[in-house]
Each structure stands twice: as C-alpha cells, then as structure tokens.
Amino acid sequence: MSPAVGRSLELYYIDGRPDGMVTAELFNWTGHVLMFPRTQLSAALARGESSYAGIYLLLGDQDGEPFAYIGEGEDIGARIRQHDVRKEWWTSAVLVTASANKLNKAHVRYLEARLISYAKAIGHTPLDNLTAPVLPILSEADIAKMEAFLENLLIVLPAVRVDMFIQRTRSARPATSTTPVRTIADPQEVAGGGTRFVLESRKHGLRASAMLTDGEFVVEAGSMSRLEWTGLDHHTYASLYAELRRSGVLTEQGANCVFTQDYAFRSPSAAAAVVNGRASNGQIDWRTADGGLTYKDWEARQVAAPEGTA
Known part of the structure; x- marks a missing residue:
C-alpha cells in the first residue's frame, strides 16, 4: 500500500x-x-x-x-x-x-x-x-x-463542516449473541502497530474493546454498550448514541446493545460515552488490555518516551 x-x-x-x-x-x-x-x-x-x-x-x-x-x-x-x-x-x-x-x-x-x-x-x-x-x-x-x-x-x-459523508464504520461483519470481543496473541498489540484497550462495567455486564491505530480510536465489532442513553438528553454524545442506534451500528441484544461493526470515534471519551450510555471520561475508563494502564497513563508514556522506543 x-x-x-x-x-x-x-x-x-x-x-x-x-x-x-x-x-x-x-x-x-x-x-x-x-x-x-x-x-x-x-x-x-x-x-x-x-x-x-x-x-x-x-x-x-x-x-x-x-x-x-x-x-x-x-x-x-x-x-x-x-x-x-x-x-x-x-x-x-x-x-x-x-x-x-x-x-x-x-x-x-x-x-x-x-x-x-x-x-x-x-x-x-x-x-x-x-x-x-x-x-x-x-x-x-x-x-x-x-x-x-x-x-x-x-x-x-x-x-x-459537512460530515455526513464521513464513513466511520470499519467492518461490515455482523455480530451474534455468541460473538466474543476479538483477541489476538498479544492482547495489547494490534496488527499494524496499534494498541488495544478494554472498557468493562461489571455492574451493567458490559465489556468493550477498542484499538488505537492510524490515529483512530476504533471500538470493535462484538463490543457491548448500554441498552439506552441514561445521561442528560442535551449532552453532546446523546445524539451520537441515537445515531448509532438508528443506523444499526448498535443493535439490541438481550439486556444490552452490541456493536455490529467496527466504528471509529473521534476520542476515547466519545467511545466511552456510547458504551456507558452517559457522559464518561474515556481517558480513565479505557485501560490497556492487560489492565495495567489507563488510557491517560498510557498516552503520557508515549509522549515521554524517546522517538522509536514507545
């Protein structure tokens, strides 16, 4: 390429x-x-x-x-x-x-x-x-x-400021009730040099995974989100949640919703808000796949590391 x-x-x-x-x-x-x-x-x-x-x-x-x-x-x-x-x-x-x-x-x-x-x-x-x-x-x-x-x-x-033609879905692969969140040999590394993050909510039975690659924060197909938006109706991400439900990127599955396609968000917080169904701090909620670092701490390490050693 x-x-x-x-x-x-x-x-x-x-x-x-x-x-x-x-x-x-x-x-x-x-x-x-x-x-x-x-x-x-x-x-x-x-x-x-x-x-x-x-x-x-x-x-x-x-x-x-x-x-x-x-x-x-x-x-x-x-x-x-x-x-x-x-x-x-x-x-x-x-x-x-x-x-x-x-x-x-x-x-x-x-x-x-x-x-x-x-x-x-x-x-x-x-x-x-x-x-x-x-x-x-x-x-x-x-x-x-x-x-x-x-x-x-x-x-x-x-x-x-016309974004209606921006394609943010990255996969047309359908998810089923048995579709697990994808994993690979090294849970933190994604093909192409990206990094995988996980967001979990035991209270609501949610687990979502995302990869940061080529400058995009992409939540992966098979990830779960809340069944409804429970935050403030006028919040910025309330309309984004509604859009993903309307377009079929999020579909109802049992007590939650599931991502039917990979979807590229503009920020970790936008992704976290859609998963949690309310305003969320994605810098804290997303963690590296091994559970060791919040996104915020991981990003700080990337910025501090000498070029080529991150």
Missing part, C-alpha cells in the same frame, strides 16, 4: 467571519465549493458560480435530528430559490460547481446520484430525497472524471 499523500486545501472566508460564507478549493482541482448560511442567501445567489451547473446540499434539522437534501441543476441558483419557498427546515447550503462552468447536465446528475447513494449507505444524516435517482449513461472517460471529482469533493466537504 502506497503511503498517504498530503493535500493542499484553501479556505476563503468571504466576509471575514468563520460562520459566514466560505469557499473551499483543492490545489489542482477544478471543483469549487461555496457554503453559506441561509441568512446570506441573497448574497450567495448574487455570485457568478450560483448560475453554473452543479450539485447542492441543503442542511438543517428536523425533529431534533440532522436533515439534508441533495440536488442538482444546470442553474443551481434557480433551484435554491425554489427550495427557499418550499422547504423551511434548512439553515445552510453548499453549492458545488466547476471552474468555467465545465460540468454538464449528465455530469451533475451522476454526482447527485452517487452522493445520495453514498449518504444513504452511511446513514449518518436522513435525507429529504424521496427517491434515489438512476445513474445517467456516461462514457468510460466521463465516469472516471466524475469519480475523481467526487473523491476530491469528499475531502473538501468536512473542511466546511
């Missing part, structure tokens, strides 16, 4: 505010992304690229859950104006175009269909799209170009 290659991304805050209109572009990519709050709709639609062919995302929430719509058009500004009248729930939008208006109708239909399919497969954000469009017929060369365009777009979108 070839090593990952860094990419250069340029963000431009048009009005100098981090919560205002922002454009994003990758070096050597023809794509152009504009994100704006609905309160700046008129200013966004006055820009030249809003009349280009492209795709767009409407983002907001409905019934307390994130909600989105993915669309396309030969004049995306005209489509956004229609949605301004018909859809009340959205609070921000993203316009995706190409320099010199190089995308055509077939291109944007292809990108729309691929994004809708991808978003539904991930299941992070419910869509207002009632149907899944069929991929248009493109030449082999055009398909290759659109797939490359899509690959770059999925790198850019998280930079403008």
Whole structure:
C-alpha cells in the first residue's frame, strides 16, 4: 500500500467571519465549493458560480435530528430559490460547481446520484430525497472524471463542516449473541502497530474493546454498550448514541446493545460515552488490555518516551 499523500486545501472566508460564507478549493482541482448560511442567501445567489451547473446540499434539522437534501441543476441558483419557498427546515447550503462552468447536465446528475447513494449507505444524516435517482449513461472517460471529482469533493466537504459523508464504520461483519470481543496473541498489540484497550462495567455486564491505530480510536465489532442513553438528553454524545442506534451500528441484544461493526470515534471519551450510555471520561475508563494502564497513563508514556522506543 502506497503511503498517504498530503493535500493542499484553501479556505476563503468571504466576509471575514468563520460562520459566514466560505469557499473551499483543492490545489489542482477544478471543483469549487461555496457554503453559506441561509441568512446570506441573497448574497450567495448574487455570485457568478450560483448560475453554473452543479450539485447542492441543503442542511438543517428536523425533529431534533440532522436533515439534508441533495440536488442538482444546470442553474443551481434557480433551484435554491425554489427550495427557499418550499422547504423551511434548512439553515445552510453548499453549492458545488466547476471552474468555467465545465460540468454538464449528465455530469451533475451522476454526482447527485452517487452522493445520495453514498449518504444513504452511511446513514449518518436522513435525507429529504424521496427517491434515489438512476445513474445517467456516461462514457468510460466521463465516469472516471466524475469519480475523481467526487473523491476530491469528499475531502473538501468536512473542511466546511459537512460530515455526513464521513464513513466511520470499519467492518461490515455482523455480530451474534455468541460473538466474543476479538483477541489476538498479544492482547495489547494490534496488527499494524496499534494498541488495544478494554472498557468493562461489571455492574451493567458490559465489556468493550477498542484499538488505537492510524490515529483512530476504533471500538470493535462484538463490543457491548448500554441498552439506552441514561445521561442528560442535551449532552453532546446523546445524539451520537441515537445515531448509532438508528443506523444499526448498535443493535439490541438481550439486556444490552452490541456493536455490529467496527466504528471509529473521534476520542476515547466519545467511545466511552456510547458504551456507558452517559457522559464518561474515556481517558480513565479505557485501560490497556492487560489492565495495567489507563488510557491517560498510557498516552503520557508515549509522549515521554524517546522517538522509536514507545
């Protein structure tokens, strides 16, 4: 496997505010992304690229859950104006175009269909799209170009705070009632140089394992979590717990839930909160698999150790 290659991304805050209109572009990519709050709709639609062919995302929430719509058009500004009248729930939008208006109708239909399919497969954000469009017929060369365009777009979108296309599951392997948390010969070492941690709660009959590898804290399939979220409803991780239940990453199994797939969390505390069903300090709750060190103490050793000796 070839090593990952860094990419250069340029963000431009048009009005100098981090919560205002922002454009994003990758070096050597023809794509152009504009994100704006609905309160700046008129200013966004006055820009030249809003009349280009492209795709767009409407983002907001409905019934307390994130909600989105993915669309396309030969004049995306005209489509956004229609949605301004018909859809009340959205609070921000993203316009995706190409320099010199190089995308055509077939291109944007292809990108729309691929994004809708991808978003539904991930299941992070419910869509207002009632149907899944069929991929248009493109030449082999055009398909290759659109797939490359899509690959770059999925790198850019998280930079403008759109995370609905981030795939955090790492395995599709189903778990059963007899599925044990995986172990290997050396319980602390994971293939690829990672480290395994365990979180246990005898009171609730929980045991979960996770591995830290390639900078990700991944809870493994077969790990258990609480059957319900018992913490504060407005806590940051309450919505994450609900999302994992809704998407099927967590499924009910007896008195608890079980992870059906490996899932990459942003932090040990986020993982611990989902496992425990309440706010938790992952720095303390997770321990190395041999039970010797908390995550906090293990991390301190890694930082203190000379390079190459950790």
